[in-house]
Amino acid sequence: MKKSEPLSESYYYILLCLSKGANHGYGIMQMAEKLSDGEVKIGSGTMYGATSNMMKKGWIEETFAQEPGQERRRLYTLTDAGKATLENEIGRLKRMLAHVE
Amino acid sequence: MKETKRTWNLYSAWNWQQEIDDLNAQSDAGWQLMHGGLFGSRFKYQPHVRYRYQLDFPGKIDEMPRYLEIFREQGWEFVNKTVNGWYYFRKPYDPSADALEYEINTDRTSLDAMAGRWVKLGTVFSVIMGIMLLLYAVMLVLHPTLAMASLLLALLPMFIMMVRGIVLINREDKKRTIRHDGKWIGACVLAFAVFYAGFVLLAANRVNTYWQRNGEDMDAVAAELSEETVWATVDIRYPDFYYLSLDVKADAPVTVTLTDENMEPVHVFTGEVKKEEDVRLWLKKGEYQVHLSDFTGGAQQVGFELD
Incomplete structure (x- = not known):
């Protein structure tokens, strides 16, 4: 198995949120806070840097909403490469957790 | 009371937190930032609102609308950008809100x-x-x-x-x-x-002059230089090291003398062929003269440069 670099909390939760469906920036920030029970708050500077990096790596893509009246809303979607990265990270965390038990 | 004011401050790039703290303190005192800058900022007196400020240094932004949208979605208002790439943002302040609400870089x-x-x-x-x-x-x-x-x-x-x-x-x-x-x-x-x-x-x-004299009419030159003559005058405006270059080619020996205001020689050359470059001389403020003398005839070429 190819060893990949561990993801930061912000990166992990952004990919996790997008694995549940396309979302806009603020939606991702809100979902990340909810999924982490308030532990993870992603600030705007962190969000911009993370999404820019992940788009360059090909893990996420930018798109625009299709719903009438929402066409200008910017959305992010998970790519196959991003899904694989997330699955790798989840696998890594599970293996590390198994060593504890 | 004035409605606007200007502050003059210098913040180093590694001290952005200090500037943020100062902007927040200004807001608590009723002064809201209108424009942040390199050497100072402009404020407007609006005591009925309070803000918390943040500074970002994002580097090259490929998509400005996306960058600003991410901040806007989280309640940040863009104030302005400086020429050296710092972005000022502000958000209405609620003292009961979590402190992390007012951070923009939330991870290491x-x-x-x-x-x-x-x-x-x-x-x-x-x-x-x-x-x-x-x-x-x-x-x-x-x-x-x-x-x-x-x-x-x-x-x-x-x-x-x-x-x-x-x-x-x-x-x-x-x-x-x-x-x-x-x-x-x-x-x-x-x-x-x-x-x-x-x-x-x-x-x-600084003086940067060059004189060159080529002998053509030999009799006229010989007559002119049969006695000592002042060939050129140099005005030194401040004391410093100056560098003299001399290029002499003559059929007969000629004397080139640089004198100060008291006619004291500072540099003397006598001979037929000589090339000196960058002779360092300490010259005080004043008028100096270049003299040619002892010329007895024949072709002569004297180049003199002082800078």
Whole structure:
């Protein structure tokens, strides 16, 4: 198995949120806070840097909403490469957790 | 009471938290930022609102609408951008809200990335300044002048400050903020401006003249130079080292003398063929004269340069 670099909390939760469906920036920030029970708050500077990096790596893509009246809303979607990265990270965390038990 | 005011402040790039704290304190006192800048900021008196401010240094932004949208979605209002790439944001302040609501870089990765962007820029400037300092130091050793010494002294504190900044920004956050940093930076900038202005003025006032005399009408030249003559006058406007170059080719010996205001010889050459380059002379302020004498005839060519 190819060893990949561990993801930061912000990166992990952004990919996790997008694995549940396309979302806009603020939606991702809100979902990340909810999924982490308030532990993870992603600030705007962190969000911009993370999404820019992940788009360059090909893990996420930018798109625009299709719903009438929402066409200008910017959305992010998970790519196959991003899904694989997330699955790798989840696998890594599970293996590390198994060593504890 | 005035409705607007202007503050004059200097913040180092590694001390952005200090500027944020000062902006928040201004807001608590009723002064809201209208425009943030390199050397100072403009405020408007609006005591009925309070904001919390943030500064971002994002580097090259490929898509400005996306960048601003991400901030806007989280309630941040874009105030302005400075020429050196710092972005000012503000958000209405609710004292009961979580402190993290007013942070924009919420993990170590993005904070280090922001610091790293400035370190990269700072490193480039430091290398360029270091090379310039080295060149000026070599030139000062080979060709010492007050003007060159001024420029070296002007650049040195700026170089030290830049390197210090790179070291500080790589430290832990708690040691990064330095109070009263602005005064030290202001002193460096002022020293640089004063010395650089001095260098420009001194360089503009330096003598850089060249005379050449070629003998054509031999009898006329011989008659003219049968006694000592003042060939040229040089006005030295400030004391410093000056560099004399002499190029003499003559059929018969000729004497070239540089004298000061008291007619005391500063430099004398007698001979037929001579080439001197960059003879260093300390000249005081005043009028100097170049004399040609002892010429007995024949072809002669005398080149004299002083800078």
